[in-house]
Amino acid sequence: MDMGTPDFGGGPGADDHAAGGHGGHGAQAMAAGTAGGAGAVGIGSAAAGAATSVTALAVDPDRPADVHVELVARADRVTPEGGEAFDGFTLNGQTPGPTIRARQGQLVEVVLRNEDVPAGVTVHWHGVDVPNAMDGVAGVTQDAVPPGESFIYRFVAEQVGTFWYHSHQASHPQVVGGLYGALILEPAEGDGALTADAIVAVHTYPGGQRTVNGVVGDTRQTAAPGDVVRVRLVNTDSTPTSVWVTGSSFRVLAVDGAELNAPTPVDRTAVPLTAGGRADLEVTVPGSGAVRVQVPGGSLVLGPERAEASTSPAPREEVDLLTYGEPADVGFDPAAADRRFRYDIGRLPGFLDGAPGYWWTINGGILPAVPMYMVQEGDVVVMTITNNSGEVHPMHLHGHHLLVLSRDGVPSSGSPWWVDSLNVEHGETYEVAFVADNPGIWMDHCHNLPHAAEGLMTHLAYVGVTTPFRLGRDSGNDPE
Ligand code: C2O
Ligand code: CU
DSSP: OOSOEEEOTTSTTTTTTTTOOSOSTTGGGTOOOEETTTTEEESOOTTOSSOEEGGGOSOOTTSOOSEEEEEEEEEEEEOOBTSOOEEEEEETTBSSOOOEEEETTOEEEEEEEESSOTTOBOOEEETOOOOGGGSOOBTTTBOOBOTTOEEEEEEEOOSOEEEEEEOOSSHHHHHHTTOEEEEEEEOOTTSSOOOEEEEEEEEEETTTEEEETTEESEEEEEOOTTOEEEEEEEEOSSSOEEEEEESSOEEEEEETTEEOSSOOOBOSOBEEEOTTOEEEEEEEOOSSSOEEEEETTEEEEEESTTOOOOOOOOOSOBOOTTTSSOOOOOSSOGGGOSEEEEEEEEEEEEEETTEEEEEEEETTBOTTSSEEEEEOTTOEEEEEEEEOSSSOEEEEETTSOEEEEEETTEEOOSSOOEESEEEEOTTOEEEEEEEOOSOSEEEEEESSHHHHHTTOEEEEEETTEEOOOEEEGGGTBOOO
């Protein structure tokens, strides 16, 4: 078994490894071995010559931390405010875990301690393009942290925006059960006053309990009439949702931690929110009463204490990010792509890890018969994602941001639309582009977490990068 067949996307490496052979220097980056013949699979090859281990892709260990956070993970009985108890997980005794805030340029250090989560835990910084060793993927960038042990994450906040963190070990049960939180990266000191903000982290706990910031149904935050608030929406669920505002027009300032160019005011219009995705809205508190930011099954009211806020049904109209805002320079030329990949999602009967089923396919194969996308640092990469699988898939590439070029052949004509989580509906085709500027081995998977566990995942790997970690039954590592 291995993790996939190297796909060089027409760039260097393709000729020497045309047959998907595992012998050459390039393919060694992902040549896989069966560790102990016990069902464990890995990506790296110990034999690689000038290989870089993922563990070396980290920040300067001597640089002191600017922001230090400790997270203690526990298996816990959880009762969301206004909801029913279930057996889940907490971070520092709460779920969602504490909101982590840092300013651009600061070094964030997070000590994760697993008190008693039997399967082990990790933390992945969703949407933050951290150095690979800090990516928190069990079996790829680290081993899952067993009960009684810790792992230290260190990264510099280079981006500004709304992000979130979650376990990437047994991620379906652990994220649903509570191991997640918001991560807010703010402009550096001196880059102007911070605006007031409000977080709307949408999460559905076991038993279908829809919450906003851990509260079932409606919650509120005090704000004065006339306040301009940056509302940070995070969809921590596995399915898409949408958000709309009752009592005010608004603008969509950012998507997935990237500011939009020249966003215009909209009213009575919903904003789609991909699973794993974020959107920042600019909302003004009205002169009287309060404004309500709504998602199906929950809301956040912003206004003076006890001020009334009305509700409205979901608007039929949606903001289309393909046309919203104005074009701007994107800093690279997608037409000069060094590599072009296809990521075709389908579904076929077959076997996954020996189990018969109707499994997701990538380019026609069931995991591990999927492509491993191979790149070199500096490459401009274009990827075409299609979906003919009968269901929607929120596609998430780690460590990079994707620029949407087109949808169903229609070029993007609004603001540059950068994503780390892209909703691909059945029948849709997206063309996306990115610059390979963050060496490592990066998951590229569906963020409907059960789908990922059902095989809708592969990796983007830089030639020459290896991992000492192992995935699979006997490794203790199970990223999904
Ligand atoms: Cu939000 Cu691979 O994860
Ligand atoms: Cu999916």
